[in-house]
Amino acid sequence: MTKIKIKMQKSKLRSKFLIIGSGAxxxxxxxxxxxxxxxxxxxxxxxxxxAADAHANMAGTLADIWREGGAIPIQSNRRLVVAEGRVxxxxxxxxxxxxxxxxxxxxxxxxxxxxxxxxSYDALTSCQKKIETALGxxxxxxANHPADRLLxxxxxxxxxxxxxxxxxxxxxxxxxxxxxxxxxxxxxxxEAAGARIRTDSRxxxxxxxxxxxxxxxxxxxxVVACEQLIVSAGALQTPLLLRRSGIAKNIGNTLAVHxxxxxxxxxREPSDAYRHAMSSYQIKGAAPGVTIGASVTTPGTLxxxxxxxxxxxxxxxxxxxxxxxxxxxxxxxxxxxxxxLPGRGNYLVSYPxxxxxxxALQKGYDAFVRGLTEAGATAVYPSLRAxxxxxxxxxxxxxxxxxxxxxxxxxxxxxxxxxxxDASILPESxxxxxxxxxxxxxxxxxxxxxxxx
Amino acid sequence: MRNRIxxxxxxxxxxxxxxxxxxxxxxxxxxxxxxxxxxxxxxFQIAVTLGLGYFALVTALSGGRAExxxxxxxxxxxxxQRDLSLFLLNLVIIAYFDxxxxxxxxxxxxxxxxRVERFYYT
Numbered sequence: 001m002t003k004i005k006i007k008m009q010k011s012k013l014r015s016k017f018l019i020i021g022s023g024a025x026x027x028x029x030x031x032x033x034x035x036x037x038x039x040x041x042x043x044x045x046x047x048x049x050x051a052a053d054a055h056a057n058m059a060g061t062l063a064d065i066w067r068e069g070g071a072i073p074i075q076s077n078r079r080l081v082v083a084e085g086r087v088x089x090x091x092x093x094x095x096x097x098x099x100x101x102x103x104x105x106x107x108x109x110x111x112x113x114x115x116x117x118x119x120s121y122d123a124l125t126s127c128q129k130k131i132e133t134a135l136g137x138x139x140x141x142x143a144n145h146p147a148d149r150l151l152x153x154x155x156x157x158x159x160x161x162x163x164x165x166x167x168x169x170x171x172x173x174x175x176x177x178x179x180x181x182x183x184x185x186x187x188x189x190x191e192a193a194g195a196r197i198r199t200d201s202r203x204x205x206x207x208x209x210x211x212x213x214x215x216x217x218x219x220x221x222x223v224v225a226c227e228q229l230i231v232s233a234g235a236l237q238t239p240l241l242l243r244r245s246g247i248a249k250n251i252g253n254t255l256a257v258h259x260x261x262x263x264x265x266x267x268r269e270p271s272d273a274y275r276h277a278m279s280s281y282q283i284k285g286a287a288p289g290v291t292i293g294a295s296v297t298t299p300g301t302l303x304x305x306x307x308x309x310x311x312x313x314x315x316x317x318x319x320x321x322x323x324x325x326x327x328x329x330x331x332x333x334x335x336x337x338x339x340x341l342p343g344r345g346n347y348l349v350s351y352p353x354x355x356x357x358x359x360a361l362q363k364g365y366d367a368f369v370r371g372l373t374e375a376g377a378t379a380v381y382p383s384l385r386a387x388x389x390x391x392x393x394x395x396x397x398x399x400x401x402x403x404x405x406x407x408x409x410x411x412x413x414x415x416x417x418x419x420x421x422d423a424s425i426l427p428e429s430x431x432x433x434x435x436x437x438x439x440x441x442x443x444x445x446x447x448x449x450x451x452x453x
Numbered sequence: 454m455r456n457r458i459x460x461x462x463x464x465x466x467x468x469x470x471x472x473x474x475x476x477x478x479x480x481x482x483x484x485x486x487x488x489x490x491x492x493x494x495x496x497f498q499i500a501v502t503l504g505l506g507y508f509a510l511v512t513a514l515s516g517g518r519a520e521x522x523x524x525x526x527x528x529x530x531x532x533x534q535r536d537l538s539l540f541l542l543n544l545v546i547i548a549y550f551d552x553x554x555x556x557x558x559x560x561x562x563x564x565x566x567x568r569v570e571r572f573y574y575t
Contacts, residue, residue: 059547068492169572300551
């Protein structure tokens with residue numbers, strides 16, 4: 001019997017700038033470089049997903065835009081899961097759009113502790129303002145959110161004040177409010193300026209020629225040659241890709257997350273919190289590194305907390321409109337590890353939660369419950385399932401100290417043309433939602449490495 | 454085979470949530486659970502499939518009362534049993550509380566819920 005050998009021809013692509021990942025960092029980079037006139041190709045592992053209205057909810061999008069079905073288990077001393085997007089636009093397709101600036105004291109501490117060159121608060125703020133204008137960042141128009149009213153009252157009773165965090169969102173011609181995700185903003189601009197976007201295309205390995213990245217091979221065998229490589233695959237996938245490619249020094253050893261507990265709170269009067277988008281009011285100061293706010297209160301997210309406390313549909317029928325969902329989160333230190341495991345796509349993420357983080361979380365929760373009770377809440381039910389985090393960062397930190405994976409402007413150490421432009425390069429947790437700070441840091445890197453406007 | 458085992462679990466979970474069986478909603482939830490499992494890392498897929506197989510086996514050996522078995526697993530001392538059942542129940546909850554009929558039964562507005570969700574996902 002004659003054996004017929006068929007050799008699959010690998011398809012080859014070429015681009016001046018190859019960007020891996022299309023989340024906040026990748027989309028921003030693609031837009032600025034494409035508008036400068038450069039040849040840009042974006043590789044995105046997930047699909048190009050445009051939710052039809054009928055499927056624009058968590059159940060409808062779970063398989064298409066959430067990595068691993070919405071819950072990535074983390075090896076930890078407590079049950080801990082994280083969530084991230086796997087779709088064109090990255091995690092901006094599923095987050096709440098709360099948009100913080102990097103606090104001035106944090107910027108100063110990072111510059112000092114991580115020896116980051118030219119890391120001035122003024123320069124970062126200038127970058128931040130540009131991004132805020134592009135995304136339509138503005139105060140939340142839903143200032144009458146019932147969950148916020150209760151939280152403000154509770155904060156006053158425990159001697160704390162909070163802030164209304166701006167939201168990245170715009171109102172269209174029909175008056176409909178829409179979150180400014182990357183798909184609708186920077187990626188749309190990048191495509192209009194000529195950037196090519198290739199979805200459903202996972203980067204398997206970077207191929208180096210000496211200290212230069214020559215090309216990237218994807219899972220389907222495509223090889224993309226490039227002059228400059230920007231890795232923006234997120235705080236989990238960026239270190240995994242670099243490690244698969246033989247780059248390991250200071251990569252994936254310093255992951256930081258924000259361990260968060262969700263809390264269902266019942267009030268005397270119906271508030272119908274589920275009719276409102278996520279509130280934007282946040283309290284700080286209840287304990288070191290702790291943030292308290294109101295979360296998205298869909299009946300499903302409420303039920304996921306309340307079911308563990310014995311609530312079934314008969315009990316929920318009379319009480320659902322009186323519940324709102326809150327969160328208490330703590331700033332985690334950079335101590336998590338990310339490693340590839342044998343087998344395609346297998347990996348392990350670990351994050352041991354430190355005793356002082358658990359103590360702070362408990363103190364914040366206790367203060368929150370005390371304030372809520374004084375403000376009129378009739379019952380409080382913490383989530384018993386697991387701590388969660390939707391914020392991951394600092395797995396490939398920038399700086400000039402011994403822990404840094406890149407230089408002060410995102411250039412990977414030991415490489416001449418590989419840049420990291422995502423939450424990986426934040427040197428630590430900023431203590432706030434990281435999207436705003438990471439975009440400001442990435443724009444600062446872009447301005448330094450390539451003369452973008 | 455795996456789909457039948459997933460359906461066994463989702464039927465139990467839906468009965469647990471609403472106090473009575475509902476095959477239609479269990480079927481919808483089974484599709485979502487199957488999708489979610491297919492997206493997991495390979496070693497988690499194997500672990501979840503084995504866990505569901507064990508759930509089906511123990512249920513069969515204890516007289517076929519899957520809902521009672523689920524209740525026991527949710528309070529189990531062994532973390533793998535408890536974590537697996539909590540994780541899968543949470544997926545069933547996502548599907549169950551995305552159903553207009555559930556909203557009607559709870560006297561909540563599905564339109565208001567959809568309007569809020571569209572802010573995030575469109």
